[in-house]
Amino acid sequence: AQSVTQPDIHITVSEGASLELRCNYSYGATPYLFWYVQSPGQGLQLLLKYFSGDTLVQGIKGFEAEFKRSQSSFNLRKPSVHWSDAAEYFCAVLNTGNQFYFGTGTSLTVIP
């Protein structure tokens, strides 16, 4: 069975500060991993994905994520947060049956 854990329910950062959102997965095979962002009242938008190859993947809006197999992690990072990054962030794993399983999300607040 597959699962995704996002240990941080809520994070607050100052604008311009760096950000790291944690994601741990449980999956027996090589994982396909995703980060999505959801702004209030909106659907989910893909930030980035990892399928194979380079373990550091770049996404939209200046986000990146690093896949660490030894730690079963896929943490999302951004060097300098903007006020518009305030949203909810979801990590997801895709299994070989093409089913996506999501974590419970991390809500990000950005303070001026």
Added chain:
Amino acid sequence: NAGVTQTPKFRVLKTGQSMTLLCAQDMNHEYMYWYRQDPGMGLRLIHYSVGEGTTAKGEVPDGYNVSRLKKQNFLLGLESAAPSQTSVYFCASSGPFEKLFFGSGTQLSVL
């Protein structure tokens, strides 16, 4: 290009009533999904389909039924609504090992 379209956007039901949520995609995707989103629970997979005429149970299928009679449509039914089914419902579609495309969501309240 419309992408994934869900109807209705909002609905209020009384306990015991039935309803159907409609999802349509115009991207010729094989895979379609229904999720529910609840505070602190993330998105949980209700049912999914790997192609026309197929359906399968996800994480939280109880109380819901689905049908995929046409490739572009995926219907989610509630036969006898319960307050525990108050949620935001998202339909999504994808190609094989590709990203999900989401609809804009349906806010359902069951009184």
